[in-house]
Amino acid sequence: VTTSSGSASGNRARSRNPVGEGNRLRDELLAAAGRLLAAKGDPEAVTLRAVAREAGIAAPSVYLQFADRDALLQAVFVEHFAEFQQAIEAAGAASDDPAQRLLRGCLAYLRFAEERPGSYRVIFETTYPRWPELTTAELPGMAAFQVLVDGVAACITAGQARPGDSFQIATDIWVAMHGMVSLRQRLSAFPWPAMEQQLIGILHALAGVPVGELIVKGEKP
Amino acid sequence: VTTSSGSASGNRARSRNPVGEGNRLRDELLAAAGRLLAAKGDPEAVTLRAVAREAGIAAPSVYLQFADRDALLQAVFVEHFAEFQQAIEAAGAASDDPAQRLLRGCLAYLRFAEERPGSYRVIFETTYPRWPELTTAELPGMAAFQVLVDGVAACITAGQARPGDSFQIATDIWVAMHGMVSLRQRLSAFPWPAMEQQLIGILHALAGVPVGELIVKGEKP
DNA sequence: TGTACATCAGTGAACGCGCGTTCACTGATGTAC
DNA sequence: TGTACATCAGTGAACGCGCGTTCACTGATGTAC
Numbered sequence: 001v002t003t004s005s006g007s008a009s010g011n012r013a014r015s016r017n018p019v020g021e022g023n024r025l026r027d028e029l030l031a032a033a034g035r036l037l038a039a040k041g042d043p044e045a046v047t048l049r050a051v052a053r054e055a056g057i058a059a060p061s062v063y064l065q066f067a068d069r070d071a072l073l074q075a076v077f078v079e080h081f082a083e084f085q086q087a088i089e090a091a092g093a094a095s096d097d098p099a100q101r102l103l104r105g106c107l108a109y110l111r112f113a114e115e116r117p118g119s120y121r122v123i124f125e126t127t128y129p130r131w132p133e134l135t136t137a138e139l140p141g142m143a144a145f146q147v148l149v150d151g152v153a154a155c156i157t158a159g160q161a162r163p164g165d166s167f168q169i170a171t172d173i174w175v176a177m178h179g180m181v182s183l184r185q186r187l188s189a190f191p192w193p194a195m196e197q198q199l200i201g202i203l204h205a206l207a208g209v210p211v212g213e214l215i216v217k218g219e220k221p
Numbered sequence: 222v223t224t225s226s227g228s229a230s231g232n233r234a235r236s237r238n239p240v241g242e243g244n245r246l247r248d249e250l251l252a253a254a255g256r257l258l259a260a261k262g263d264p265e266a267v268t269l270r271a272v273a274r275e276a277g278i279a280a281p282s283v284y285l286q287f288a289d290r291d292a293l294l295q296a297v298f299v300e301h302f303a304e305f306q307q308a309i310e311a312a313g314a315a316s317d318d319p320a321q322r323l324l325r326g327c328l329a330y331l332r333f334a335e336e337r338p339g340s341y342r343v344i345f346e347t348t349y350p351r352w353p354e355l356t357t358a359e360l361p362g363m364a365a366f367q368v369l370v371d372g373v374a375a376c377i378t379a380g381q382a383r384p385g386d387s388f389q390i391a392t393d394i395w396v397a398m399h400g401m402v403s404l405r406q407r408l409s410a411f412p413w414p415a416m417e418q419q420l421i422g423i424l425h426a427l428a429g430v431p432v433g434e435l436i437v438k439g440e441k442p
Numbered sequence: 443t444g445t446a447c448a449t450c451a452g453t454g455a456a457c458g459c460g461c462g463t464t465c466a467c468t469g470a471t472g473t474a475c
Numbered sequence: 476t477g478t479a480c481a482t483c484a485g486t487g488a489a490c491g492c493g494c495g496t497t498c499a500c501t502g503a504t505g506t507a508c
Contacts, residue, residue: 025451048495058453060496069495124407125346132410139410168414172423176393179400186345189357193389202393205426246484269462279486281463290462 026065026075028055033076037118043126045118048072070129077128077140080119085144087112092147098154099161099213103203105151106177107216110195113181124178148174152207162208172206247286247296249276254297258339264347266339269293291350298349298361301340306365308333313368319375320382320434324424326372327398328437331416334402345399369395373428383429393427 032055033046048069052059066072091108092101113120123141136142149170155161161169177199184192192198200214253276254267269290273280287293312329313322334341344362357363370391376382382390398420405413413419421435 047493049493059494060454060498061452063496064451124404127407134410136410136412139408141408168422171414172397172419172426175400175404175419176397176423177400178404179396179398182403183345183396183399186348187360187362189353189355189360191357193392198393198396201389202397202427205393206423268460270460280461281465281487282485284463285484 025055025057025061028057029062029065029072030075030079031055033072034079034119037076037080037122038116039118041118041121043073043118043122046073046076046122073122073126074128074130077122077126080116081123081140081144084112084119084123085147088144089147092151095217097213097217098151098158099209100217102148102151102155102207102209103200103214103216105147106173106199106203107196109177110181110199114184114195117185120181125182145170145174155207155209160209160213164208169207173203176202176206246276246278246282249278250283250286250293251296251300252276254293255301255340258297258301258343259337260339262339262342264294264339264343267294267297267343294343294347295349295351298343298347301337302344302361302365305333305340305344306368309365310368313372316438318381318434318438319372319379320430321438323369323372323376323428323430324421324435324437326368327394327420327424328417330398331402331420335405335416338406341402346403366391366395376428376430381430381434385429390428394424397423397427 029051033051036045036050036054037043039045048062049059051072052062062072066075088105088108092105094104095101149166152161152170152173153166156163156166180195180198180202183190184195196216200211203209203214204211250272254272257266257271257275258264260266269283270280272293273283283293287296309326309329313326315325316322355361370387373382373391373394374387377384377387401416401419401423404411405416417437421432424430424435425432
């Protein structure tokens with residue numbers, strides 16, 4: 001964990017615009033939160049004071065950008081969730097074979113969770129006081145989930161998956177993937193199978209994609 | 222949440238035996254912790270001071286029974302885990318048809334998690350500082366997991382499940398169940414299918430148990 | 443170009459809180475004689 | 476049976492800590508004239 005000593009006023013000329021300056025500090029705070037999350041792997045470590053410390057500013061300055069600690073955490077969520085979504089979509093886009101897209105997207109999900117446990121926990125294992133009000137459609141994550149639903153549907157259409165309710169199958173796959181990463185993180189002493197092998201077996205069982213289609217293949221020409 | 226006002230010295234004659242008396246207080250503390258867990262649904266709520274408060278004793282008295290907060294939490298884990306295991310085994314024992322035993326055991330798992338989220342989180346979503354030392358065999362939960370492995374194996378032997386590696390299939394089922402309860406608790410706004418239906422679909426897909434075998438049937442004569 | 447002034451990003455000190463833990467103690471229970 | 480004593484379960488006060496949040500402030504940046 002690095003503690004940047006510098007004050008926010010660097011050598012670069014500041015714009016007088018409070019908004020511009022504000023965004024710079026805001027970004028610094030989110031970056032600091034990200035570093036804490038990466039170092040500790042635990043959303044609990046992202047306290048308002050720890051973030052301020054990591055960013056090299058005084059604790060009260062956080063209030064210039066965020067109404068309170070919860071607003072800060074929510075912004076952290078939004079940032080990390082966007083990165084999560086991007087990682088998955090980028091992985092899926094690397095092929096145009098439906099089964100490959102599905103496999104790669106799922107693998108990206110698992111790898112993100114494995115490589116960035118803190119970010120994953122901010123996304124899927126933290127409760128945000130302000131969210132119970134949200135409706136299903138507004139749920140952050142529904143867009144990402146839709147990618148999975150579409151992926152399954154594409155496999156079915158292409159004859160690469162057993163016909164069925166793509167929404168339901170996608171739900172089952174999601175649930176299984178979440179269980180995989182959540183339990184692996186919690187019980188690392190359990191004799192887990194290799195993540196990729198387990199994923200292939202699960203996709204095969206839940207979606208009916210032939211195992212042959214589920215070996216990661218090179219880019220299409 | 223009830224705060225019992227009474228001091229521990231009641232009307233009942235105390236045994237002079239410090240161990241006897243000690244166990245009484247120990248049980249009271251574990252009971253208090255259980256009440257907190259049930260009321261808050263969150264292991265974080267089980268602080269040493271909150272437990273003492275709930276049990277109606279002074280905070281330092283906890284040290285008569287537990288070396289520190291971590292030891293207290295570990296004892297809470299052991300108690301709730303035993304109850305969890307009991308609930309599952311009792312449910313499975315209610316039938317002698319392998320598929321039914323498996324189904325009922327899994328349902329009991331899900332129901333326990335749904336009805337006692339605090340207990341479930343103490344078991345599967347809390348990290349205990351003293352545990353990284355444990356080997357696989359010592360892992361609390363391996364015994365419970367073995368029940369699931371045996372259940373799957375029995376189904377295979379009885380021709381009620383697709384032949385395969387029962388350990389691997391049990392792992393997949395466990396992972397899926399954990400994902401189900403963990404995500405349901407975190408994202409209650411998501412349009413989840415009925416838990417029992419989802420379980421049946423998952424058991425069918427992962428273990429190959431025919432859906433017909435997976436309707437909860439009455440007791441055998 | 444030079445000076446007086448306004449803006450406002452960021453600060454330092456302080457608040458009350460709940461936490462885990464320590465320490466010397468108290469006082470009812472039970473025992474020795 | 477009666478009294479002096481030992482045991483030890485449980486206490487009250489205090490500690491230092493990190494937390495979120497508040498408040499009046501400071502002082503460099505940029506502007507008006």
